Amino acid sequence: MYSIGIAQQKTGLSARQIRYYEKMGLIQLKRTSGNQRRFSDEDIKLLLRIKELLSQNLDVKSVKEIISNEKETKTLSPIPELEKIKVFGTNLTSLYPVSDRAELVSLLNSMEIKEKPKEQDE
């Protein structure tokens, strides 16, 4: 785990910005007994992702939404080998490199299908 100082040089963000993003709910950091923030490699990646999104004329509120949606998508991938396929929820754009339809159907039948989280409206 890194300190905020390391996080700064690793992300190019100021400590001020990092603390602000945390307060805004864009990222939740761990704390030590002494109340100091601790950053994992995952946190660094998320910080970098936030930096990217923010540099593309997006407000903190929008970035917060995007981040939460990405987290949901990750949770919905029970089988690592099929991460590219998102069934019954989002797109099925990128087809898995399966030779025939029968094999694909077999794979789909074997995986745990999870319902898409309920949304506000349709």
Added chain:
DNA sequence: ATTCTCACA
């Protein structure tokens, strides 16, 4: 030496 929270000439 570092980080933390809070507040603003």
Added chain:
DNA sequence: TGTGAGGA
């Protein structure tokens, strides 16, 4: 967002 105060 930066920066300095005052404490940990």
